[in-house]
Amino acid sequence: MDVLQDLEWRGLINQVTDREGLHELLNNKQVTMYCGFDPTGDSLHIGHLLTIITLRRFQLAGHKPLALVGGATGLIGDPSGKKAERTLNEEDVVRMYTGRIKNQLQKYLDFDGSKKAEVLNNYDWIGSMDIITFLRDVGKHFGLNYMLSKESVESRIQSGISFTEFSYQILQSFDFYHLNKEQGCQLQIGGSDQWGNITAGLELIRRMKGGEEGDEPDAYGFTIPLVTKADGTKFGKTEGKAIWLDPEKTSPYEFYQFLINTDDRDVVKFLKYFTFLSEEEIQALEEELKTQPEERKAHRRLAEEVTRFVHGEEALKQAQHISEALFGGGDFKQLTADEVKQGFKDVPTHVVEEEEKGLIDLLVEAGISSSKRQAREDMKNGAVYINGERCQQMDKVIEEEDKIDQAFTIIRRGKKKYFLIQYA
Numbered sequence: 001m002d003v004l005q006d007l008e009w010r011g012l013i014n015q016v017t018d019r020e021g022l023h024e025l026l027n028n029k030q031v032t033m034y035c036g037f038d039p040t041g042d043s044l045h046i047g048h049l050l051t052i053i054t055l056r057r058f059q060l061a062g063h064k065p066l067a068l069v070g071g072a073t074g075l076i077g078d079p080s081g082k083k084a085e086r087t088l089n090e091e092d093v094v095r096m097y098t099g100r101i102k103n104q105l106q107k108y109l110d111f112d113g114s115k116k117a118e119v120l121n122n123y124d125w126i127g128s129m130d131i132i133t134f135l136r137d138v139g140k141h142f143g144l145n146y147m148l149s150k151e152s153v154e155s156r157i158q159s160g161i162s163f164t165e166f167s168y169q170i171l172q173s174f175d176f177y178h179l180n181k182e183q184g185c186q187l188q189i190g191g192s193d194q195w196g197n198i199t200a201g202l203e204l205i206r207r208m209k210g211g212e213e214g215d216e217p218d219a220y221g222f223t224i225p226l227v228t229k230a231d232g233t234k235f236g237k238t239e240g241k242a243i244w245l246d247p248e249k250t251s252p253y254e255f256y257q258f259l260i261n262t263d264d265r266d267v268v269k270f271l272k273y274f275t276f277l278s279e280e281e282i283q284a285l286e287e288e289l290k291t292q293p294e295e296r297k298a299h300r301r302l303a304e305e306v307t308r309f310v311h312g313e314e315a316l317k318q319a320q321h322i323s324e325a326l327f328g329g330g331d332f333k334q335l336t337a338d339e340v341k342q343g344f345k346d347v348p349t350h351v352v353e354e355e356e357k358g359l360i361d362l363l364v365e366a367g368i369s370s371s372k373r374q375a376r377e378d379m380k381n382g383a384v385y386i387n388g389e390r391c392q393q394m395d396k397v398i399e400e401e402d403k404i405d406q407a408f409t410i411i412r413r414g415k416k417k418y419f420l421i422q423y424a
Helices: 003-009 019-028 046-060 091-105 131-141 144-148 168-183 192-208 252-260 267-274 279-291 297-311 313-327 337-343 359-365 372-380
Strands: 032-037 064-069 118-121 185-191 220-224 349-352 384-386 408-413 417-423
Touching: 003 019, 003 046, 019 220, 032 046, 032 168, 046 064, 046 185, 046 220, 046 267, 046 297, 064 091, 064 168, 091 118, 131 168, 131 192, 144 192, 168 185, 168 192, 185 192, 192 220, 252 297, 252 313, 252 337, 267 279, 267 297, 279 297, 297 313, 313 337, 337 408, 349 359, 359 372, 359 384, 359 408, 372 384
Parallel strands: 032 064, 032 185, 064 118, 185 220, 349 417
Antiparallel strands: 384 408, 408 417
């Protein structure tokens, strides 16, 4: 199975400008391709992951990927998929975002050998271009009617679009032309919302090389589908929060839990999209999902494979360790302080300075129980747990042995209400 056949089986081909021509090209030579990532924030999120993984699939098939960070286009703003004008960031902010995203991308591709990847910044060739050159040498190849027909622009005509965002497709098109000329790049890939920008780039390449309408293409465009869940919503958020690739913004544990809680209706599709498992392995997991759904083997494998790819083996083990402690009856005392911080990131936290503290006083001070009377009642009823163990000892004092890594004590009241005690 070649790379295009594999992508088709996985459901990852949305649009291709010339399927037969691209298939022949990929099977006859090493192809240089690129995908762009605009620095609109200080981290990529899980919505970017599918294009990164697709670049990696092409690389594993012997082709050369270019990951392009839009240090220049990020200053402009892509109107694709947006209903209103973006807020423009300052240059120093975009520069900082660019550096962070370049570092992230370097984790996911291979930078050795004949098919080694490169991470580029389009500010290196767009930043020095003067306005006259831009208008005379590039802008003259774009007809107004052609630009207006692009969905990213057409959808904004009624609500309004600035000349700044209107010109975005020219800049992205110039990226494709520049990479085609300087690096022999013959393929641009992107999400389905980038189709208009990609085809505009192909047209610019043809025109700037003096080609005629209908000439054999020197380059190709390829898009992958928008990732949606079975309920019709966009993939990539939980409880309204984005799932980031930066472990400081979304911990590996949160990332792992997001994936392991995938809807049964989506898990096989996401195994095809986001993992490098073979067709045989995925089909076996699909069969187990049908016959033993309670085992959730497909969900665990999805969470394992993707967490390992994004965060590495050690972070995966940490996420599994936390999950086992929280949901598998594991021992909280076996957790490290870092694991406690990950697993109880959003839990109410109370800071204590004393080395030893009476439990009843602590329950009231931390807001776990409303009064000492209520605290005694809770303990009498067996509703209070210290690091996972029920405590009904009324004169209990929190001591060194109750502190995890000398830093935290986990208190649970009832079945699901967790509280974190942190020691200063």
